[in-house]
Amino acid sequence: MTTAEIAVIGGSGLYALEEGFTPRERLDLETPFGKPSDTIVVGEIAGRRVAFLPRHGVGHRISPTELPVRANLWALKSLGVRKLISVSAVGSLKEEIAPLHLVVPDQLIDRTKSRVNSFFEGGIVVHVGFADPFCPQLSALLASCADAAGATVHRGGTLVVMEGPLFSTRAESELYRSWGASIIGMTALPEAKLAREAEICYAILACATDYDCWHPAHETVTVEMVVQNLLRNTALARQIIQSVVSRIDPSADCSCHHALANAIITDRRFITEDHRRKYGILIDKYLQS
Numbered sequence: 001m002t003t004a005e006i007a008v009i010g011g012s013g014l015y016a017l018e019e020g021f022t023p024r025e026r027l028d029l030e031t032p033f034g035k036p037s038d039t040i041v042v043g044e045i046a047g048r049r050v051a052f053l054p055r056h057g058v059g060h061r062i063s064p065t066e067l068p069v070r071a072n073l074w075a076l077k078s079l080g081v082r083k084l085i086s087v088s089a090v091g092s093l094k095e096e097i098a099p100l101h102l103v104v105p106d107q108l109i110d111r112t113k114s115r116v117n118s119f120f121e122g123g124i125v126v127h128v129g130f131a132d133p134f135c136p137q138l139s140a141l142l143a144s145c146a147d148a149a150g151a152t153v154h155r156g157g158t159l160v161v162m163e164g165p166l167f168s169t170r171a172e173s174e175l176y177r178s179w180g181a182s183i184i185g186m187t188a189l190p191e192a193k194l195a196r197e198a199e200i201c202y203a204i205l206a207c208a209t210d211y212d213c214w215h216p217a218h219e220t221v222t223v224e225m226v227v228q229n230l231l232r233n234t235a236l237a238r239q240i241i242q243s244v245v246s247r248i249d250p251s252a253d254c255s256c257h258h259a260l261a262n263a264i265i266t267d268r269r270f271i272t273e274d275h276r277r278k279y280g281i282l283i284d285k286y287l288q289s
């Protein structure tokens with residue numbers, strides 16, 4: 001059985017890891033929630049096993065709303081992933097976050113509306129703490145590796161996740177700015193919520209590609225602008241991933257790995273054999289007594 005304790009989900013512009021990554025196996029996995037976005041490639045960086053999944057599929061075929069996020073996170077969990085780095089393109093909502101800057105956000109605002117946010121359904125209810133949606137240790141490591149790679153990196157900041165696929169209106173962009181948000185994207189949710197339910201440490205490396213549509217002196221965001229700036233940032237993102245992977249301690253314990261302790265509210269008498277078959281990988285360790 002193939003395993004990997006570290007995984008990377010690549011966003012727009014990052015469809016493969018290439019240099020520094022030695023691919024070993026390609027896995028077409030099936031989960032209780034369907035198939036993941038694409039084949040998961042398991043390989044090595046600096047002698048460590050890493051699973052890579054292109055979020056939108058190779059060729060960018062799946063829209064943010066249609067992403068099989070539950071299948072993606074379940075597949076990674078079933079490989080034994082404990083640390084997950086997500087790479088995402090975002091728009092900047094602040095003057096000081098210029099295109100090509102990197103952000104490691106520490107907060108989220110959910111403006112999605114057509115997505116399932118939890119693995120748990122059909123008679124089992126779980127309320128997981130999400131006050132701090134990102135793993136602080138993994139985020140700190142990611143930011144310091146980005147810094148060491150020579151990037152301009154902003155530590156912390158609030159990421160607004162919108163439904164898309166259209167970009168924001170000017171009024172929406174100004175509203176999010178008035179809330180003090182730093183960046184805007186379309187994919188961090190429900191990914192971050194499902195990573196927490198799967199008890200996986202999760203952090204985002206966000207690459208700013210544009211100023212959304214609020215900046216009077218910059219053109220309104222277009223796909224061409226996003227793609228051009230992403231291509232400029234891809235090599236840097238790969239370099240940062242290599243350095244993070246070589247410095248992670250994959251077996252280190254973290255509060256993220258205990259997120260479901262005291263979170264399962266359903267009376268144990270109502271948790272059936274079917275629930276245990278479906279959700280065993282997440283809940284069995286809490287149902288032993």
Ligand SMILES: [Zn+2]
Pocket residue numbers: 135136137138200201202254255256257
């Ligand atoms: Zn953690």
